[in-house]
Amino acid sequence: MDMEISIIGHGYVGLVTACVFADFGNKVHVIGRTPEKISRLRSGDPIIYEPGLEEILDRNLKNGNLEFSTTYDSIKNSEIVFIAVGTPSQADGSADLSQVKVVAKEIALALGESFTVVSCKSTVPVGTNRAVEKILTENAPAHAKFAVASCPEFLREGTGVSDTLSPDRVVIGTESKKAADLLLELHKPIGGQRVVCDLSSAEMIKYASNSMLATKISFANLIAEMSEVAGANAPLVLKAVGLDNRVGAKFLDAGIGYGGACFPKDVKALAFIGKDLGVDSSLLDQVEKINHNARERFAERIVKHAKGKVLAIWGLSFKPNTDDIREAPSIEIMKYLLKNGFSLRVYDPQAMGHIRRIFGDQLSYFDNKDDALAGSDNLVVLTEWSEFAAADLEEVKKVLKNPVIFDGRNVFDPEQMGKLGFEYYSVGRKDVK
Numbered sequence: 123m124d125m126e127i128s129i130i131g132h133g134y135v136g137l138v139t140a141c142v143f144a145d146f147g148n149k150v151h152v153i154g155r156t157p158e159k160i161s162r163l164r165s166g167d168p169i170i171y172e173p174g175l176e177e178i179l180d181r182n183l184k185n186g187n188l189e190f191s192t193t194y195d196s197i198k199n200s201e202i203v204f205i206a207v208g209t210p211s212q213a214d215g216s217a218d219l220s221q222v223k224v225v226a227k228e229i230a231l232a233l234g235e236s237f238t239v240v241s242c243k244s245t246v247p248v249g250t251n252r253a254v255e256k257i258l259t260e261n262a263p264a265h266a267k268f269a270v271a272s273c274p275e276f277l278r279e280g281t282g283v284s285d286t287l288s289p290d291r292v293v294i295g296t297e298s299k300k301a302a303d304l305l306l307e308l309h310k311p312i313g314g315q316r317v318v319c320d321l322s323s324a325e326m327i328k329y330a331s332n333s334m335l336a337t338k339i340s341f342a343n344l345i346a347e348m349s350e351v352a353g354a355n356a357p358l359v360l361k362a363v364g365l366d367n368r369v370g371a372k373f374l375d376a377g378i379g380y381g382g383a384c385f386p387k388d389v390k391a392l393a394f395i396g397k398d399l400g401v402d403s404s405l406l407d408q409v410e411k412i413n414h415n416a417r418e419r420f421a422e423r424i425v426k427h428a429k430g431k432v433l434a435i436w437g438l439s440f441k442p443n444t445d446d447i448r449e450a451p452s453i454e455i456m457k458y459l460l461k462n463g464f465s466l467r468v469y470d471p472q473a474m475g476h477i478r479r480i481f482g483d484q485l486s487y488f489d490n491k492d493d494a495l496a497g498s499d500n501l502v503v504l505t506e507w508s509e510f511a512a513a514d515l516e517e518v519k520k521v522l523k524n525p526v527i528f529d530g531r532n533v534f535d536p537e538q539m540g541k542l543g544f545e546y547y548s549v550g551r552k553d554v555k
């Protein structure tokens with residue numbers, strides 16, 4: 123059965139969700155607050171970069187399944203309304219729920235006479251959907267019939283479309299059977315196990331999931347730091363650890379740590395929730411601290427071992443296949459390098475515009491990795507885009523004034539680097555000199 127739904131917010135979560143559900147034949151209305159962005163979306167520009175998204179957007183604009191608006195008119199006919207606005211960190215680490223609350227009130231005022239499920243896709247602390255329910259109850263017209271549900275999103279930037287099509291699980295938290303049934307119906311064409319549960323558990327599942335993944339990364343980076351001192355090979359150690367099927371191989375990579383709009387804020391928010399509940403959540407404080415240390419240690423190693431003051435920087439986004447630079451390790455590392463007198467010649471396949479807005483003329487920007495390299499003393503790799511792993515290293519050696527590479531993502535093989543005559547610094551592995 124095709125449904126009519128509305129989604130508030132057209133960021134990574136809102137737009138990808140909207141496009142995928144429209145592609146299944148549902149009528150999807152996306153509500154934003156900036157007219158200029160709404161016109162860009164209407165003309166087929168997704169604004170964000172996510173592989174495959176532009177094509178689905180284009181297809182569903184043409185077939186009329188997808189509409190964009192700054193008004194809440196579509197709410198009255200929507201069976202399901204998803205809230206997909208931001209929930210950034212506040213100074214104390216807690217989640218800022220102001221966008222969710224503003225939107226909940228707008229939805230309440232626009233509700234029609236038919237039953238509507240109002241569901242947070244945004245990552246929100248336990249109790250938020252109850253607060254949304256209260257806002258709806260206080261502001262909805264008397265004739266409105268609604269139920270709230272928590273439907274947390276698990277997509278990863280860079281693979282957002284395929285993750286939405288085949289997630290590991292679909293979590294639906296609600297106390298309303300009717301709401302659960304409608305959400306199950308909407309998700310019918312989508313793969314993954316179903317977890318239907320109460321509101322609080324659904325809210326907690328999302329924070330617990332992201333914090334678990336961040337903990338694995340920080341654990342890997344702790345082992346990497348120890349391995350560097352002990353002379354062990356961290357990637358090999360972690361590979362062997364991951365072969366234990368109780369642990370699993372994923373998210374056990376040594377590097378310069380996690381970034382993005384989710385892990386940093388969600389770890390901080392869960393730590394805050396723990397404290398608020400009177401539970402010792404210092405494990406999560408350490409996860410955050412180790413993550414920060416990983417960047418700092420790498421930046422210090424560059425300052426210590428660089429041969430020359432002009433560095434090519436390959437990779438700026440917080441991970442490959444996205445233009446997102448929120449909390450990207452590159453930002454902190456480049457600020458540190460600038461403070462230490464380096465000139466930086468930067469290239470990223472997607473994130474240049476966002477980085478330029480932060481750094482302005484403090485950096486030199488290039489359209490491709492080779493131009494960034496020309497005239498540089500050494501090379502620094504900060505994001506593992508596949509084009510960097512595929513680089514012609516003999517050519518890199520010819521172009522660099524001094525053949526020194528700092529590899530924050532363990533993209534290259536130390537043995538090969540040694541054979542080619544590079545001085546090579548990576549994470550959790552012996553330096554090649």
Ligand SMILES: NC(=O)c1ccc[n+]([C@@H]2O[C@H](COP(=O)([O-])OP(=O)(O)OC[C@H]3O[C@@H](n4cnc5c(N)ncnc54)[C@H](O)[C@@H]3O)[C@@H](O)[C@H]2O)c1
Nearest residue numbers: 131132133134135154155206207208209221244245275279
């Ligand atoms: N990005 C991810 O990979 C990801 C994955 C899972 C969950 N989440 C969670 O989903 C939520 C959204 O994340 P995102 O990355 O899509 O954020 P985003 O910043 O890319 O998008 C947020 C959107 O909300 C819109 N918005 C804010 N206030 C609004 C208002 N009053 N009216 C209409 N629109 C409004 C913004 O304009 C923007 O389009 C967050 O809670 C995040 O933690 C994100």
